[in-house]
Amino acid sequence: MTASILENIHQPSDIASLTPDALNVLAHEIRERLVQVTSVTGGHLASSLGAIEIILALHKLFDFSTDRLLFDVGHQSYAHKLITGRNNRFDTLRTFGGICGFPRRDESIYDAYDAGHASDSLSIAAGMALARDLKGTAEQIVAIIGDASLSGGMAFEALNHIGHECLDVNIVLNDNEMSISRNVGALSLYLGKIRTSKPYTHTRDTLESGLSRVGKLGRVLVGAGELAKSSVKKLLVPGMFFEDMGIKYIGPIDGHNIAALLDALAAARSVSGPVIIHAVTRKGSGYAPAERMPDVFHGVGAFNGETGELVRRDNSDLLPTYTQVFANALCEEARINSKLVAITAAMTDGTGLKEFSSEFPQRFFDVGIAEEHAVGFAAGMALGGLLPVCAIYSTFLQRAYDQMLIDVAQQKQHVVFAIDRAGLVGEDGQTHNGAFDLAYLSSIPGMRILAPASADDLRDSLHTALALNGGPVAVRYPRGTVIKAPTERCPKILPFGKARLVRIGNWTIDSKDTEVPQIKPDVAILAIGRFVSLARQVSDLLADEHFCTLVYNMIWAKPLDVDAIKHACSADLVVTLEDGSVSGGFGSSVAGIVSKGFAPLDKKATKTKTPPLMQLGLPDSFTVHGKVEALFEHLGLTPEVIAADVKTMLGK
Numbered sequence: 001m002t003a004s005i006l007e008n009i010h011q012p013s014d015i016a017s018l019t020p021d022a023l024n025v026l027a028h029e030i031r032e033r034l035v036q037v038t039s040v041t042g043g044h045l046a047s048s049l050g051a052i053e054i055i056l057a058l059h060k061l062f063d064f065s066t067d068r069l070l071f072d073v074g075h076q077s078y079a080h081k082l083i084t085g086r087n088n089r090f091d092t093l094r095t096f097g098g099i100c101g102f103p104r105r106d107e108s109i110y111d112a113y114d115a116g117h118a119s120d121s122l123s124i125a126a127g128m129a130l131a132r133d134l135k136g137t138a139e140q141i142v143a144i145i146g147d148a149s150l151s152g153g154m155a156f157e158a159l160n161h162i163g164h165e166c167l168d169v170n171i172v173l174n175d176n177e178m179s180i181s182r183n184v185g186a187l188s189l190y191l192g193k194i195r196t197s198k199p200y201t202h203t204r205d206t207l208e209s210g211l212s213r214v215g216k217l218g219r220v221l222v223g224a225g226e227l228a229k230s231s232v233k234k235l236l237v238p239g240m241f242f243e244d245m246g247i248k249y250i251g252p253i254d255g256h257n258i259a260a261l262l263d264a265l266a267a268a269r270s271v272s273g274p275v276i277i278h279a280v281t282r283k284g285s286g287y288a289p290a291e292r293m294p295d296v297f298h299g300v301g302a303f304n305g306e307t308g309e310l311v312r313r314d315n316s317d318l319l320p321t322y323t324q325v326f327a328n329a330l331c332e333e334a335r336i337n338s339k340l341v342a343i344t345a346a347m348t349d350g351t352g353l354k355e356f357s358s359e360f361p362q363r364f365f366d367v368g369i370a371e372e373h374a375v376g377f378a379a380g381m382a383l384g385g386l387l388p389v390c391a392i393y394s395t396f397l398q399r400a401y402d403q404m405l406i407d408v409a410q411q412k413q414h415v416v417f418a419i420d421r422a423g424l425v426g427e428d429g430q431t432h433n434g435a436f437d438l439a440y441l442s443s444i445p446g447m448r449i450l451a452p453a454s455a456d457d458l459r460d461s462l463h464t465a466l467a468l469n470g471g472p473v474a475v476r477y478p479r480g481t482v483i484k485a486p487t488e489r490c491p492k493i494l495p496f497g498k499a500r501l502v503r504i505g506n507w508t509i510d511s512k513d514t515e516v517p518q519i520k521p522d523v524a525i526l527a528i529g530r531f532v533s534l535a536r537q538v539s540d541l542l543a544d545e546h547f548c549t550l551v552y553n554m555i556w557a558k559p560l561d562v563d564a565i566k567h568a569c570s571a572d573l574v575v576t577l578e579d580g581s582v583s584g585g586f587g588s589s590v591a592g593i594v595s596k597g598f599a600p601l602d603k604k605a606t607k608t609k610t611p612p613l614m615q616l617g618l619p620d621s622f623t624v625h626g627k628v629e630a631l632f633e634h635l636g637l638t639p640e641v642i643a644a645d646v647k648t649m650l651g652k
Contacts, residue, residue: 004029009083012059012110020259023060027052027258030079031286033090039305041093042427043101044075046284046297047146050176050255051076054144054279057261058172059083061269062140064110070125072145072155074102074115074431075298076174084110094427096626096634101428116431117396118369119152121145122171126158129167140170140269147175148346152369162274163246170268171247171276174255176283176294242276251278256285295349299428319485322458322477323420327352329459329491330389330418333466334360339387340466343367345374351391351420371396375403375415382413387466391418394434394476395425401440404472409446412471418462422451422476423529423579424618424632429625435618437476439584442558446471449557450494451586453532455486457555463491476557478530478579480628499561502532503539503551523646524550524568527577528557528586531617535577537639542646557586565593569611573649575642578617587615614649616642 005022006029009015018026030052038045056079058069064084071077081099082090086108092098103111113124125143132139149155150173162169239249250268253260261279268275283298284290289308290297302311320328334340334356341363344351348366357364367374371392378388392400397419408415422434441447448468450461458477465473501509505519523542527535532553539549550571552564557578568574574594576587591613616637623631632638636645 006030006033006082006087009087011085012064012083015056015060015083018060020262023053023056023258027056027079028286030082033082033087034078035287035305037090037093038300039303040091041095042299042301042303043078043094044299045078045287046290046294046300047075047176048078049287049290050281050283050285051144051174052079052285053256053258053261054172054174054281055079056083057258057265058142058144061262061265062142064112064142067140067142068112068125068128069110070113070121070128070141070143071103071115072121072143072149073118076144076146077103077115080110081108084108094429094625096624096630098626100625102431114431116429117399118149119145119155121149122155122158122162122169125169125171126162126165126167129162129169130165133167141168142170142172144172144174147173148369153372159242159245159247166246166273168272169274170265171274172265173251173276173278174281175252175278176255176281239276239278247274247276249276249278251276252280253278255279255281319481319483320455321481322455322479323350323352325455325458325482325486326391326418326420326462326475326477327355329462331356331359332491333462334363337387337466339385341365341381341386341388343374343378343381343388343390345369345371345392345396347391347393347396350393351418353391371400372403375400376407378415379403379407379411379413382408382415383411387414387416389416389418389466391420393421393432394419394423394437395421395432398436398440404441404447405444408472409444412446414469415472416462416465417472417474419474419476421479423478424623424628425479426628426631427625430622433618433623434476434478435581435623437474438557438578438580438586439588441474441476442584442586442589444472447558448473450475450555451528451557452477452555453527453529453553454484455482456489457553458482459486459491460494461555464494464496467493468496476529483533494555497556497559497561499526499552499554499556499564501550501564501567502553503536503549505543505548519548521550521571522547522650523573523575524552524571525575525577526552526554526565526568526590528554529579531577531579531637534637534639534642538642538646541639541643545647547647547650554586558589560589560593562593565590569594572611573614573646574611575614575616575646577642580617581620582615582617583620585617587613587617591615612649614645616645 005026031049034045034048086099089099094101100107103113103115105111105114121143122145125141129141242249248271250264253264264277268277282291283294303309304311330342342353342356343365344353345367346369348354348357367377374390374392378390381388419437422437425432425434441449450465452458452461461475465475503509525535525538535551539551542549550568554561576590578586580586594610594613597610
């Protein structure tokens with residue numbers, strides 16, 4: 001049996017002596033290893049399969065223990081992890097305490113930057129290059145950026161600065177024609193033309209030969225030297241967009257041809273100033289299921305490695321996800337409201353808008369990786385008399401804070417923000433957790449925030465958000481399946497700013513109850529979103545030990561239900577539960593109201609009752625990767641731990 005090359009690669013220098021043919025064998029072994037591991041752990045398989053040859057060529061020519069390799073987003077970094085000493089731990093990919101799915105500086109000296117969001121690698125590269133030049137050191141700076149990430153505004157700003165400063169930076173454009181959804185926009189079309197164009201030298205030589213044969217005028221044009229060549233280049237040369245910004249262009253080349261990559265990278269390294277190497281790749285390359293379905297295998301769960309068939313983990317797969325509930329509800333609303341339009345930022349599939357885009361193609365807009373533009377665009381549509389729904393993941397909407405504040409809220413424009421992946425998302429880790437939306441949204445004047453706890457809540461919340469005028473409304477919901485399928489009924493308008501009492505003592509309250517028992521509670525739990533279910537479980541445990549618990553499904557994170565909070569303050573302890581950061585989030589808002597005090601419930605009392613307040617949620621730090629359940633256990637956000645903490649606080 002032939003020995004595996006990969007098993008003998010313990011650090012990047014181990015591939016320095018490998019021939020291009022040996023590197024091709026290594027690429028094949030890496031593909032097998034990626035499929036083997038991600039079929040169990042899930043992960044960003046398609047993009048990593050497409051970047052293997054690029055990564056091997058880079059590590060053969062550069063020494064990234066001193067040079068710097070920057071990944072944009074980091075989806076494509078798995079091969080890099082395998083050859084930088086992490087192959088023996090790669091089976092722990094994306095698990096709690098295991099290898100992160102993105103580059104992490106605390107994981108390896110070869111990870112120069114904690115990647116996770118798109119379009120920022122070139123800015124980091126520019127900063128590193130200027131720091132190097134000011135210090136007088138000689139390390140090479142290399143950034144890998146995808147064609148979709150290149151369309152982001154931040155990448156354009158960085159290109160402009162890199163060209164202006166003439167920074168010595170090597171940029172590898174990994175052009176696979178996709179982000180998560182199909183790429184959109186003028187830059188995508190431009191790169192498409194480059195991919196299909198003939199090499200410049202052939203075009204130029206053919207044109208010059210033809211001009212020479214057509215007489216005096218043709219010979220004059222050819223004899224004009226650089227002026228004529230410049231004109232020809234501006235019209236015909238692939239990459240003149242970059243050349244005109246002061247960035248030398250090499251390509252397009254086959255991104256799976258290691259010999260060609262080595263030649264191109266060597267040429268780029270030999271010249272001073274910025275260079276972009278345009279490598280055309282196939283997302284999912286070398287694994288047929290991922291090549292056929294690159295969108296599915298962009299971020300995939302467990303699957304059968306031989307067939308590519310996705311694995312159903314349990315019966316929860318039979319329930320819809322929050323994303324699917326939102327998607328169905330939005331289509332229902334659009335059928336009765338012709339002014340409703342949907343906007344997303346390169347996440348058509350991820351936000352559940354594929355069905356909407358098929359049914360209402362004229363009312364659907366994917367603006368590419370451009371969250372700031374998406375929100376500004378939505379503001380313009382609202383000003384034009386439409387009702388825009390902007391569907392963006394919580395972690396990515398952070399990038400458009402200024403546009404939400406100035407373009408939407410300040411001008412009181414009715415834009416609905418459908419915020420998917422709120423709270424912990426799990427295996428993708430700290431760059432993708434939606435931990436901060438409650439904090440940054442609550443700070444925006446005029447913002448209304450709904451945090452549904454169930455499928456029915458989500459449908460009602462969207463229906464309510466669409467009916468509210470006079471400013472922006474956000475509806476936040478988590479990743480994953482709902483606890484119970486939505487009921488067959490029309491959505492309802494929720495009472496504005498009003499919470500729902502769901503438990504007191506041993507009584508479970510539902511919408512049909514007209515009388516609520518007047519019982520003095522030991523503890524009151526104010527919960528939002530998916531943590532309403534957690535609050536019910538805590539209440540059950542406390543009830544077993546004869547504690548009387550009050551539980552509110554707050555639904556509205558802004559405005560808060562002051563009457564519900566006042567009622568909660570009749571307990572000996574108030575607990576807030578949120579799947580967001582406790583710093584500046586829902587609990588902080590409740591604390592602000594409690595600190596102001598209320599009129600005494602007992603008219604004979606002389607002081608306002610202000611019981612102790614326990615704020616529970618995500619810590620004021622970045623939560624690592626792992627399954628959501630494992631992370632909640634790690635953070636102490638389980639029914640057992642919370643119930644024990646409550647009893648300790650009550651002194652019982």
